[in-house]
Amino acid sequence: MTKITVAKGDGIGPEIMDATLEIILAANAQISIEEIEVGEKVYLSGNTSGIAHEAWETIRRNKIFLKAPITTPQGGGYKSLNVTTRKFLGLYSNVRPCKSLHPFVSTKHPVMDIVIVRENEEDLYAGIEHQQTDEVVQCLKLISRPGCEKIVRYAFEYAKQQNRKKVTCFTKDNIMKQTDGLFHKVFDEIAKEYPDIENEHWIIDIGAAKMADSPEAFDVIVMPNLYGDVLSDVAAQITGSVGLAGSANIGEECAMFEAIHGSAPRRAGQDVANPSGLLQGAIMMLNHIGQTEVAEKVQNAWLTTIEEGIHTYDIYKEGVSKQKVGTKAFAQAVIANLGRKPTLLQPVSYSNNTTLCLPKYVRKPAAVKELAGVDVFVHWAGTNPDALAEIVQSIQTDDLQLAMITNRGIKVWPNGFSETFCTDHWRCRFLPKAGTMANKSGIIQLLTNALEQQVDTIKTENLYLFNGKAGFSLGQGQ
Numbered sequence: 077m078t079k080i081t082v083a084k085g086d087g088i089g090p091e092i093m094d095a096t097l098e099i100i101l102a103a104n105a106q107i108s109i110e111e112i113e114v115g116e117k118v119y120l121s122g123n124t125s126g127i128a129h130e131a132w133e134t135i136r137r138n139k140i141f142l143k144a145p146i147t148t149p150q151g152g153g154y155k156s157l158n159v160t161t162r163k164f165l166g167l168y169s170n171v172r173p174c175k176s177l178h179p180f181v182s183t184k185h186p187v188m189d190i191v192i193v194r195e196n197e198e199d200l201y202a203g204i205e206h207q208q209t210d211e212v213v214q215c216l217k218l219i220s221r222p223g224c225e226k227i228v229r230y231a232f233e234y235a236k237q238q239n240r241k242k243v244t245c246f247t248k249d250n251i252m253k254q255t256d257g258l259f260h261k262v263f264d265e266i267a268k269e270y271p272d273i274e275n276e277h278w279i280i281d282i283g284a285a286k287m288a289d290s291p292e293a294f295d296v297i298v299m300p301n302l303y304g305d306v307l308s309d310v311a312a313q314i315t316g317s318v319g320l321a322g323s324a325n326i327g328e329e330c331a332m333f334e335a336i337h338g339s340a341p342r343r344a345g346q347d348v349a350n351p352s353g354l355l356q357g358a359i360m361m362l363n364h365i366g367q368t369e370v371a372e373k374v375q376n377a378w379l380t381t382i383e384e385g386i387h388t389y390d391i392y393k394e395g396v397s398k399q400k401v402g403t404k405a406f407a408q409a410v411i412a413n414l415g416r417k418p419t420l421l422q423p424v425s426y427s428n429n430t431t432l433c434l435p436k437y438v439r440k441p442a443a444v445k446e447l448a449g450v451d452v453f454v455h456w457a458g459t460n461p462d463a464l465a466e467i468v469q470s471i472q473t474d475d476l477q478l479a480m481i482t483n484r485g486i487k488v489w490p491n492g493f494s495e496t497f498c499t500d501h502w503r504c505r506f507l508p509k510a511g512t513m514a515n516k517s518g519i520i521q522l523l524t525n526a527l528e529q530q531v532d533t534i535k536t537e538n539l540y541l542f543n544g545k546a547g548f549s550l551g552q553g554q
Protein backbone atom coordinates (compact mmCIF):
# COMPACT_ATOMS: atom_id res chain seq x y z
CA MET A 77 0.00 0.00 0.00
CA THR A 78 1.50 3.37 -1.01
CA LYS A 79 0.27 6.51 0.67
CA ILE A 80 -0.18 9.36 -1.81
CA THR A 81 -1.09 13.01 -1.41
CA VAL A 82 -4.06 14.16 -3.46
CA ALA A 83 -5.17 17.72 -4.24
CA LYS A 84 -8.52 18.02 -5.98
CA GLY A 85 -7.81 21.55 -7.19
CA ASP A 86 -10.25 24.03 -8.71
CA GLY A 87 -12.72 24.30 -11.59
CA ILE A 88 -13.11 20.87 -13.17
CA GLY A 89 -10.40 19.53 -10.81
CA PRO A 90 -12.64 17.80 -8.22
CA GLU A 91 -14.73 16.05 -10.90
CA ILE A 92 -11.79 14.71 -12.90
CA MET A 93 -9.95 13.71 -9.71
CA ASP A 94 -12.97 11.76 -8.40
CA ALA A 95 -13.28 10.00 -11.77
CA THR A 96 -9.55 9.19 -11.88
CA LEU A 97 -9.42 7.83 -8.33
CA GLU A 98 -12.57 5.77 -8.89
CA ILE A 99 -11.00 4.15 -11.97
CA ILE A 100 -7.61 3.32 -10.43
CA LEU A 101 -9.17 2.03 -7.19
CA ALA A 102 -11.54 -0.16 -9.22
CA ALA A 103 -8.41 -1.55 -10.92
CA ASN A 104 -7.14 -2.44 -7.45
CA ALA A 105 -4.45 0.20 -7.08
CA GLN A 106 -2.80 -0.33 -3.70
CA ILE A 107 -2.91 3.27 -2.55
CA SER A 108 -4.18 5.16 0.45
CA ILE A 109 -5.07 8.80 0.05
CA GLU A 110 -4.26 11.84 2.13
CA GLU A 111 -6.02 14.92 0.81
CA ILE A 112 -4.71 18.47 0.99
CA GLU A 113 -6.17 21.78 -0.12
CA VAL A 114 -4.22 23.92 -2.58
CA GLY A 115 -5.16 26.59 -5.10
CA GLU A 116 -7.74 29.33 -5.41
CA LYS A 117 -9.25 29.23 -1.90
CA VAL A 118 -5.80 29.17 -0.31
CA TYR A 119 -4.61 32.04 -2.53
CA LEU A 120 -7.69 34.10 -1.74
CA SER A 121 -7.25 33.51 1.99
CA GLY A 122 -4.12 35.65 1.67
CA ASN A 123 -1.49 32.95 1.06
CA THR A 124 0.35 34.15 -2.09
CA SER A 125 1.83 30.74 -2.86
CA GLY A 126 -1.53 28.89 -2.83
CA ILE A 127 -0.41 26.21 -0.39
CA ALA A 128 -0.27 26.10 3.41
CA HIS A 129 2.74 24.97 5.47
CA GLU A 130 0.96 21.79 6.70
CA ALA A 131 0.19 20.81 3.10
CA TRP A 132 3.91 20.99 2.26
CA GLU A 133 4.59 18.69 5.21
CA THR A 134 2.08 16.14 3.87
CA ILE A 135 3.57 16.26 0.37
CA ARG A 136 7.13 15.86 1.69
CA ARG A 137 6.13 12.99 3.99
CA ASN A 138 4.25 10.97 1.36
CA LYS A 139 6.59 11.88 -1.52
CA ILE A 140 4.02 11.00 -4.20
CA PHE A 141 1.61 13.79 -5.17
CA LEU A 142 -1.35 13.50 -7.56
CA LYS A 143 -2.58 16.99 -8.33
CA ALA A 144 -5.64 18.25 -10.20
CA PRO A 145 -5.39 21.61 -12.02
CA ILE A 146 -5.82 24.74 -9.97
CA THR A 147 -6.95 28.27 -10.74
CA THR A 148 -4.42 31.02 -10.17
CA PRO A 149 -6.45 34.14 -9.35
CA GLN A 150 -5.97 37.09 -11.70
CA GLY A 151 -3.97 40.03 -10.47
CA GLY A 152 -0.48 40.54 -9.19
CA GLY A 153 1.26 38.88 -6.29
CA TYR A 154 0.10 35.27 -6.73
CA LYS A 155 2.98 32.89 -7.40
CA SER A 156 2.54 29.87 -9.65
CA LEU A 157 2.05 26.85 -7.39
CA ASN A 158 3.36 24.55 -10.12
CA VAL A 159 6.65 26.37 -10.54
CA THR A 160 7.10 26.61 -6.75
CA THR A 161 6.33 22.91 -6.23
CA ARG A 162 8.74 21.80 -8.94
CA LYS A 163 11.56 23.90 -7.55
CA PHE A 164 11.03 23.33 -3.82
CA LEU A 165 10.79 19.57 -4.28
CA GLY A 166 13.62 19.40 -6.84
CA LEU A 167 11.35 17.88 -9.51
CA TYR A 168 13.94 18.31 -12.23
CA SER A 169 12.31 16.20 -14.91
CA ASN A 170 8.99 16.85 -16.63
CA VAL A 171 7.84 13.97 -18.80
CA ARG A 172 4.94 14.33 -21.24
CA PRO A 173 4.03 11.49 -23.57
CA CYS A 174 2.05 12.70 -26.60
CA LYS A 175 0.57 9.94 -28.70
CA SER A 176 -2.13 10.19 -31.34
CA LEU A 177 -5.20 7.98 -31.08
CA HIS A 178 -5.97 7.86 -34.79
CA PRO A 179 -8.59 7.16 -36.13
CA PHE A 180 -10.59 7.57 -32.91
CA VAL A 181 -9.47 11.11 -32.10
CA SER A 182 -9.10 13.54 -35.03
CA THR A 183 -5.54 14.57 -35.70
CA LYS A 184 -3.53 15.75 -38.67
CA HIS A 185 -0.80 13.36 -37.50
CA PRO A 186 -2.05 9.77 -37.38
CA VAL A 187 1.44 8.41 -36.68
CA MET A 188 2.71 10.29 -33.68
CA ASP A 189 4.24 8.92 -30.50
CA ILE A 190 6.53 11.47 -28.88
CA VAL A 191 7.72 11.89 -25.31
CA ILE A 192 8.92 15.36 -24.38
CA VAL A 193 11.40 15.37 -21.49
CA ARG A 194 11.70 18.93 -20.26
CA GLU A 195 14.22 20.28 -17.77
CA ASN A 196 12.08 21.65 -14.99
CA GLU A 197 14.15 23.73 -12.56
CA GLU A 198 16.45 26.20 -14.25
CA ASP A 199 16.93 28.17 -17.50
CA LEU A 200 14.96 31.45 -17.69
CA TYR A 201 12.59 30.04 -15.02
CA ALA A 202 15.13 30.90 -12.31
CA GLY A 203 13.01 34.06 -12.14
CA ILE A 204 16.02 36.35 -11.63
CA GLU A 205 14.98 39.57 -13.34
CA HIS A 206 16.19 43.15 -12.99
CA GLN A 207 15.46 46.49 -14.52
CA GLN A 208 18.90 47.96 -15.16
CA THR A 209 18.33 51.21 -17.02
CA ASP A 210 15.34 53.28 -18.11
CA GLU A 211 15.12 51.23 -21.26
CA VAL A 212 16.44 47.76 -20.46
CA VAL A 213 15.32 44.87 -18.28
CA GLN A 214 17.12 41.57 -17.93
CA CYS A 215 16.22 37.94 -17.15
CA LEU A 216 19.09 35.64 -16.24
CA LYS A 217 19.26 32.34 -18.07
CA LEU A 218 21.02 29.89 -15.76
CA ILE A 219 22.03 26.49 -17.08
CA SER A 220 24.07 24.20 -14.82
CA ARG A 221 26.08 21.07 -15.49
CA PRO A 222 24.17 19.08 -12.81
CA GLY A 223 20.89 20.33 -14.30
CA CYS A 224 21.93 19.17 -17.78
CA GLU A 225 23.39 15.86 -16.66
CA LYS A 226 20.33 14.94 -14.59
CA ILE A 227 17.78 15.67 -17.31
CA VAL A 228 19.74 14.20 -20.21
CA ARG A 229 20.47 11.01 -18.26
CA TYR A 230 16.80 10.83 -17.31
CA ALA A 231 15.83 11.05 -21.00
CA PHE A 232 18.17 8.21 -21.99
CA GLU A 233 17.18 6.04 -19.02
CA TYR A 234 13.50 6.62 -19.81
CA ALA A 235 14.13 5.70 -23.47
CA LYS A 236 15.91 2.51 -22.36
CA GLN A 237 13.13 1.56 -19.95
CA GLN A 238 10.36 2.21 -22.45
CA ASN A 239 12.20 0.45 -25.26
CA ARG A 240 12.38 3.59 -27.34
CA LYS A 241 14.84 3.90 -30.16
CA LYS A 242 16.01 7.49 -30.31
CA VAL A 243 16.64 10.52 -28.12
CA THR A 244 16.74 13.94 -29.81
CA CYS A 245 18.08 17.10 -28.19
CA PHE A 246 16.73 20.57 -29.08
CA THR A 247 18.80 23.68 -28.25
CA LYS A 248 19.71 27.03 -29.76
CA ASP A 249 23.45 26.64 -29.26
CA ASN A 250 24.34 28.36 -32.51
CA ILE A 251 23.35 31.57 -30.68
CA MET A 252 23.68 30.73 -26.98
CA LYS A 253 27.05 29.02 -27.13
CA GLN A 254 27.65 28.98 -23.37
CA THR A 255 24.23 28.05 -21.95
CA ASP A 256 22.60 25.95 -24.67
CA GLY A 257 26.13 24.96 -25.69
CA LEU A 258 26.58 23.27 -22.29
CA PHE A 259 23.25 21.43 -22.62
CA HIS A 260 24.26 20.14 -26.08
CA LYS A 261 27.77 19.20 -24.90
CA VAL A 262 26.41 17.20 -21.94
CA PHE A 263 23.91 15.53 -24.28
CA ASP A 264 26.77 14.38 -26.54
CA GLU A 265 28.77 13.13 -23.54
CA ILE A 266 25.91 11.12 -22.03
CA ALA A 267 24.65 9.79 -25.39
CA LYS A 268 27.94 7.89 -25.68
CA GLU A 269 26.96 5.83 -22.63
CA TYR A 270 23.89 4.54 -24.50
CA PRO A 271 25.23 3.08 -27.77
CA ASP A 272 22.01 1.13 -28.39
CA ILE A 273 19.89 4.29 -28.50
CA GLU A 274 20.16 6.55 -31.52
CA ASN A 275 20.84 10.20 -30.72
CA GLU A 276 20.67 13.46 -32.65
CA HIS A 277 20.61 17.21 -32.07
CA TRP A 278 18.45 19.80 -33.83
CA ILE A 279 18.55 23.55 -33.58
CA ILE A 280 15.24 24.26 -31.81
CA ASP A 281 13.66 26.46 -34.50
CA ILE A 282 13.88 24.01 -37.36
CA GLY A 283 13.45 21.07 -34.94
CA ALA A 284 10.17 22.52 -33.66
CA ALA A 285 8.97 23.15 -37.22
CA LYS A 286 9.81 19.58 -38.14
CA MET A 287 8.07 18.26 -35.01
CA ALA A 288 4.87 20.17 -35.81
CA ASP A 289 4.99 19.03 -39.43
CA SER A 290 6.34 15.46 -39.23
CA PRO A 291 6.13 14.28 -35.62
CA GLU A 292 6.65 10.70 -36.74
CA ALA A 293 10.34 11.61 -37.20
CA PHE A 294 10.79 11.90 -33.42
CA ASP A 295 10.71 9.59 -30.42
CA VAL A 296 12.00 11.01 -27.09
CA ILE A 297 12.97 14.72 -27.22
CA VAL A 298 14.93 16.34 -24.38
CA MET A 299 15.28 20.12 -24.02
CA PRO A 300 15.82 23.03 -21.63
CA ASN A 301 12.92 24.41 -19.60
CA LEU A 302 11.44 27.22 -21.70
CA TYR A 303 11.58 25.37 -25.03
CA GLY A 304 10.05 22.33 -23.31
CA ASP A 305 7.23 24.40 -21.85
CA VAL A 306 6.21 25.67 -25.28
CA LEU A 307 6.80 22.53 -27.31
CA SER A 308 5.14 20.10 -24.93
CA ASP A 309 1.86 21.99 -25.36
CA VAL A 310 2.33 22.03 -29.14
CA ALA A 311 3.02 18.29 -29.14
CA ALA A 312 -0.03 17.54 -26.97
CA GLN A 313 -2.30 19.75 -29.06
CA ILE A 314 -1.33 18.18 -32.38
CA THR A 315 -2.14 14.70 -31.10
CA GLY A 316 -5.74 15.95 -31.11
CA SER A 317 -6.41 17.51 -27.71
CA VAL A 318 -4.53 18.94 -24.74
CA GLY A 319 -7.26 17.33 -22.64
CA LEU A 320 -5.74 13.88 -23.25
CA ALA A 321 -2.20 14.35 -21.99
CA GLY A 322 -0.74 13.75 -18.55
CA SER A 323 2.58 14.74 -17.12
CA ALA A 324 5.03 13.47 -14.53
CA ASN A 325 7.36 15.73 -12.57
CA ILE A 326 10.13 13.60 -11.14
CA GLY A 327 12.75 14.42 -8.52
CA GLU A 328 15.29 12.38 -6.57
CA GLU A 329 12.95 12.17 -3.55
CA CYS A 330 9.46 13.25 -4.58
CA ALA A 331 7.29 13.14 -7.68
CA MET A 332 4.15 14.98 -8.80
CA PHE A 333 1.67 13.77 -11.41
CA GLU A 334 -0.98 15.84 -13.16
CA ALA A 335 -2.91 16.61 -16.34
CA ILE A 336 -1.29 19.17 -18.60
CA HIS A 337 -4.45 21.26 -19.01
CA GLY A 338 -5.80 23.89 -16.63
CA SER A 339 -8.88 24.07 -14.44
CA ALA A 340 -11.27 25.02 -17.29
CA PRO A 341 -13.49 27.05 -14.91
CA ARG A 342 -16.23 27.54 -17.51
CA ARG A 343 -16.81 23.75 -17.60
CA ALA A 344 -16.75 23.27 -13.84
CA GLY A 345 -19.58 21.47 -12.05
CA GLN A 346 -21.31 20.34 -15.25
CA ASP A 347 -20.07 16.73 -15.41
CA VAL A 348 -18.70 17.29 -18.92
CA ALA A 349 -14.90 17.48 -18.49
CA ASN A 350 -12.62 14.81 -19.88
CA PRO A 351 -10.75 13.08 -17.03
CA SER A 352 -8.26 11.45 -19.45
CA GLY A 353 -5.35 13.89 -18.90
CA LEU A 354 -5.36 13.36 -15.14
CA LEU A 355 -5.91 9.63 -15.61
CA GLN A 356 -2.76 9.56 -17.80
CA GLY A 357 -0.92 11.32 -14.97
CA ALA A 358 -2.23 8.71 -12.51
CA ILE A 359 -1.08 5.87 -14.80
CA MET A 360 2.43 7.37 -14.83
CA MET A 361 2.21 7.55 -11.04
CA LEU A 362 1.27 3.85 -10.78
CA ASN A 363 4.24 2.94 -12.99
CA HIS A 364 6.50 5.15 -10.87
CA ILE A 365 5.50 3.43 -7.62
CA GLY A 366 5.97 0.00 -9.17
CA GLN A 367 2.28 -0.89 -9.61
CA THR A 368 2.88 -1.62 -13.28
CA GLU A 369 0.19 -4.30 -13.56
CA VAL A 370 -2.51 -1.89 -12.40
CA ALA A 371 -1.12 0.84 -14.67
CA GLU A 372 -1.24 -1.50 -17.66
CA LYS A 373 -4.77 -2.65 -16.88
CA VAL A 374 -6.06 0.93 -16.58
CA GLN A 375 -4.29 2.12 -19.74
CA ASN A 376 -5.64 -0.77 -21.82
CA ALA A 377 -9.16 -0.19 -20.47
CA TRP A 378 -8.88 3.51 -21.31
CA LEU A 379 -7.63 2.77 -24.86
CA THR A 380 -10.52 0.32 -25.31
CA THR A 381 -13.02 2.99 -24.21
CA ILE A 382 -11.56 5.53 -26.66
CA GLU A 383 -11.65 2.87 -29.38
CA GLU A 384 -15.29 2.08 -28.61
CA GLY A 385 -16.11 5.71 -29.45
CA ILE A 386 -17.25 6.57 -25.93
CA HIS A 387 -16.06 10.18 -25.89
CA THR A 388 -16.42 13.35 -23.84
CA TYR A 389 -17.50 16.52 -25.68
CA ASP A 390 -13.95 17.79 -26.33
CA ILE A 391 -13.03 14.84 -28.58
CA TYR A 392 -16.53 13.85 -29.71
CA LYS A 393 -16.89 13.84 -33.48
CA GLU A 394 -19.98 12.87 -35.47
CA GLY A 395 -19.27 9.79 -37.57
CA VAL A 396 -16.26 8.67 -35.51
CA SER A 397 -17.60 8.76 -31.95
CA LYS A 398 -20.46 6.50 -30.90
CA GLN A 399 -21.62 8.02 -27.64
CA LYS A 400 -21.18 11.44 -26.07
CA VAL A 401 -20.72 11.02 -22.33
CA GLY A 402 -19.97 13.15 -19.27
CA THR A 403 -17.14 12.75 -16.78
CA LYS A 404 -18.88 10.18 -14.56
CA ALA A 405 -20.21 8.04 -17.40
CA PHE A 406 -16.76 8.05 -19.05
CA ALA A 407 -15.21 6.79 -15.81
CA GLN A 408 -17.85 4.04 -15.56
CA ALA A 409 -17.12 2.99 -19.16
CA VAL A 410 -13.39 2.69 -18.39
CA ILE A 411 -14.17 0.67 -15.25
CA ALA A 412 -16.41 -1.65 -17.27
CA ASN A 413 -13.48 -2.20 -19.67
CA LEU A 414 -10.93 -3.14 -16.98
CA GLY A 415 -9.37 -6.42 -18.08
CA ARG A 416 -9.95 -5.76 -21.79
CA LYS A 417 -7.40 -4.73 -24.39
CA PRO A 418 -7.87 -2.50 -27.44
CA THR A 419 -7.96 -4.28 -30.78
CA LEU A 420 -7.04 -1.52 -33.24
CA LEU A 421 -4.99 0.75 -31.02
CA GLN A 422 -1.77 -0.81 -29.75
CA PRO A 423 -2.27 -2.33 -26.27
CA VAL A 424 0.40 -1.41 -23.73
CA SER A 425 2.61 -3.73 -21.73
CA TYR A 426 4.50 -2.39 -18.74
CA SER A 427 5.38 -5.73 -17.18
CA ASN A 428 9.02 -5.63 -18.34
CA ASN A 429 9.58 -2.10 -17.09
CA THR A 430 12.93 -1.97 -15.34
CA THR A 431 13.68 0.69 -12.75
CA LEU A 432 15.53 3.72 -14.03
CA CYS A 433 19.20 3.90 -13.11
CA LEU A 434 19.71 7.48 -12.03
CA PRO A 435 23.01 7.88 -10.18
CA LYS A 436 23.50 10.93 -7.96
CA TYR A 437 25.33 13.79 -9.64
CA VAL A 438 29.07 13.72 -8.99
CA ARG A 439 30.85 17.06 -9.16
CA LYS A 440 33.84 17.12 -11.53
CA PRO A 441 37.28 18.33 -10.34
CA ALA A 442 37.48 22.13 -10.45
CA ALA A 443 39.03 23.64 -13.59
CA VAL A 444 41.96 26.05 -13.53
CA LYS A 445 40.18 29.41 -13.49
CA GLU A 446 41.96 32.60 -14.56
CA LEU A 447 40.60 36.13 -14.59
CA ALA A 448 40.83 37.45 -18.16
CA GLY A 449 39.11 40.84 -17.88
CA VAL A 450 35.79 42.40 -16.96
CA ASP A 451 32.59 43.61 -18.62
CA VAL A 452 31.34 46.79 -16.97
CA PHE A 453 27.73 47.62 -17.82
CA VAL A 454 26.97 51.32 -17.97
CA HIS A 455 23.71 53.29 -17.98
CA TRP A 456 24.31 56.16 -20.43
CA ALA A 457 21.65 58.17 -22.27
CA GLY A 458 23.86 59.33 -25.16
CA THR A 459 23.72 57.86 -28.62
CA ASN A 460 27.25 58.11 -30.04
CA PRO A 461 29.42 55.14 -28.99
CA ASP A 462 32.62 57.07 -29.80
CA ALA A 463 31.63 59.67 -27.21
CA LEU A 464 30.99 56.94 -24.61
CA ALA A 465 34.34 55.35 -25.45
CA GLU A 466 36.07 58.63 -24.68
CA ILE A 467 34.30 58.92 -21.31
CA VAL A 468 34.95 55.30 -20.39
CA GLN A 469 38.60 55.43 -21.45
CA SER A 470 39.03 58.05 -18.75
CA ILE A 471 38.34 55.39 -16.09
CA GLN A 472 40.64 52.66 -17.46
CA THR A 473 43.65 51.69 -15.39
CA ASP A 474 47.22 50.82 -16.35
CA ASP A 475 46.17 47.17 -16.16
CA LEU A 476 42.68 47.16 -17.67
CA GLN A 477 42.07 48.92 -20.98
CA LEU A 478 38.81 49.44 -22.86
CA ALA A 479 38.72 46.83 -25.66
CA MET A 480 35.14 46.93 -26.91
CA ILE A 481 31.68 48.40 -26.34
CA THR A 482 28.51 46.52 -27.27
CA ASN A 483 24.86 47.52 -27.12
CA ARG A 484 22.40 44.63 -26.72
CA GLY A 485 25.32 42.36 -27.65
CA ILE A 486 26.27 44.09 -30.94
CA LYS A 487 29.73 45.62 -31.15
CA VAL A 488 29.36 49.38 -31.57
CA TRP A 489 32.94 50.42 -30.71
CA PRO A 490 35.51 50.35 -32.18
CA ASN A 491 34.39 50.50 -35.82
CA GLY A 492 30.63 50.22 -35.18
CA PHE A 493 27.96 50.89 -37.80
CA SER A 494 26.03 54.16 -37.56
CA GLU A 495 22.90 52.18 -38.51
CA THR A 496 22.98 50.08 -35.30
CA PHE A 497 20.19 51.15 -32.95
CA CYS A 498 21.47 51.80 -29.44
CA THR A 499 19.63 51.78 -26.10
CA ASP A 500 20.87 53.29 -22.82
CA HIS A 501 22.45 49.97 -21.71
CA TRP A 502 26.11 49.56 -22.71
CA ARG A 503 28.60 46.79 -22.08
CA CYS A 504 32.18 48.05 -21.85
CA ARG A 505 34.76 45.27 -22.00
CA PHE A 506 38.10 45.86 -20.31
CA LEU A 507 41.02 43.54 -21.00
CA PRO A 508 44.54 43.50 -19.57
CA LYS A 509 47.35 44.88 -21.69
CA ALA A 510 49.10 42.25 -23.82
CA GLY A 511 51.42 40.14 -21.72
CA THR A 512 49.78 41.06 -18.36
CA MET A 513 47.13 39.31 -16.25
CA ALA A 514 43.89 40.78 -14.92
CA ASN A 515 43.32 40.87 -11.17
CA LYS A 516 40.42 41.79 -8.95
CA SER A 517 42.08 44.83 -7.43
CA GLY A 518 42.34 46.23 -10.97
CA ILE A 519 38.56 45.86 -11.28
CA ILE A 520 38.02 47.64 -7.97
CA GLN A 521 40.30 50.48 -9.17
CA LEU A 522 38.28 50.67 -12.41
CA LEU A 523 35.01 50.99 -10.47
CA THR A 524 36.49 53.56 -8.10
CA ASN A 525 37.54 55.62 -11.13
CA ALA A 526 34.03 55.25 -12.56
CA LEU A 527 32.56 56.59 -9.31
CA GLU A 528 34.87 59.59 -9.40
CA GLN A 529 34.14 60.32 -13.06
CA GLN A 530 30.36 59.84 -12.47
CA VAL A 531 30.10 56.96 -14.93
CA ASP A 532 26.88 55.14 -13.95
CA THR A 533 27.98 51.49 -13.65
CA ILE A 534 25.05 49.11 -13.15
CA LYS A 535 26.82 45.79 -12.92
CA THR A 536 30.01 43.93 -13.75
CA GLU A 537 30.64 40.44 -15.08
CA ASN A 538 34.11 38.99 -14.60
CA LEU A 539 35.59 37.28 -17.67
CA TYR A 540 37.23 33.95 -16.92
CA LEU A 541 39.23 31.32 -18.71
CA PHE A 542 38.43 27.78 -17.56
CA ASN A 543 41.37 25.47 -18.29
CA GLY A 544 42.56 28.09 -20.76
CA LYS A 545 39.25 28.26 -22.65
CA ALA A 546 37.17 31.45 -22.76
CA GLY A 547 34.07 31.17 -20.56
CA PHE A 548 32.39 34.20 -22.13
CA SER A 549 30.93 35.18 -25.48
CA LEU A 550 32.52 37.58 -27.94
CA GLY A 551 30.62 40.68 -29.02
CA GLN A 552 28.44 40.06 -32.09
CA GLY A 553 30.52 41.42 -34.98
CA GLN A 554 33.75 41.28 -32.96
Ligand code: NAD
Pocket residue numbers: 088092144145146147148149158318319334335336337338339340341342343348349350351352353390
Ligand atom coordinates in the same frame (compact mmCIF):
# COMPACT_ATOMS: atom_id res chain seq x y z
P1 NAD B 1 -7.48 25.32 -19.60
O1 NAD B 1 -6.57 24.20 -19.93
O2 NAD B 1 -8.15 25.27 -18.29
O3 NAD B 1 -8.60 25.43 -20.73
C1 NAD B 1 -8.29 25.58 -22.13
C2 NAD B 1 -9.45 25.04 -22.96
O4 NAD B 1 -9.46 23.63 -22.92
C3 NAD B 1 -10.84 25.47 -22.47
O5 NAD B 1 -11.68 25.66 -23.59
C4 NAD B 1 -11.32 24.29 -21.65
O6 NAD B 1 -12.71 24.20 -21.59
C5 NAD B 1 -10.70 23.11 -22.39
N1 NAD B 1 -10.35 22.01 -21.49
C6 NAD B 1 -9.27 21.95 -20.67
N2 NAD B 1 -9.25 20.80 -20.01
C7 NAD B 1 -10.34 20.11 -20.40
C8 NAD B 1 -10.86 18.84 -20.05
N3 NAD B 1 -10.25 18.05 -19.16
N4 NAD B 1 -11.99 18.44 -20.64
C9 NAD B 1 -12.61 19.21 -21.52
N5 NAD B 1 -12.17 20.42 -21.90
C10 NAD B 1 -11.04 20.87 -21.33
O7 NAD B 1 -6.63 26.68 -19.75
P2 NAD B 1 -6.98 28.18 -19.34
O8 NAD B 1 -8.40 28.47 -19.67
O9 NAD B 1 -5.91 28.97 -19.97
O10 NAD B 1 -6.75 28.24 -17.78
C11 NAD B 1 -7.78 28.15 -16.80
C12 NAD B 1 -7.16 28.19 -15.41
O11 NAD B 1 -6.33 27.05 -15.24
C13 NAD B 1 -6.28 29.40 -15.13
O12 NAD B 1 -6.55 29.87 -13.82
C14 NAD B 1 -4.87 28.86 -15.20
O13 NAD B 1 -3.99 29.57 -14.36
C15 NAD B 1 -5.08 27.45 -14.71
N6 NAD B 1 -4.05 26.47 -15.15
C16 NAD B 1 -3.67 25.55 -14.23
C17 NAD B 1 -2.77 24.56 -14.58
C18 NAD B 1 -2.38 23.57 -13.53
O14 NAD B 1 -2.83 23.64 -12.41
N7 NAD B 1 -1.54 22.61 -13.86
C19 NAD B 1 -2.28 24.48 -15.89
C20 NAD B 1 -2.71 25.43 -16.82
C21 NAD B 1 -3.62 26.42 -16.45
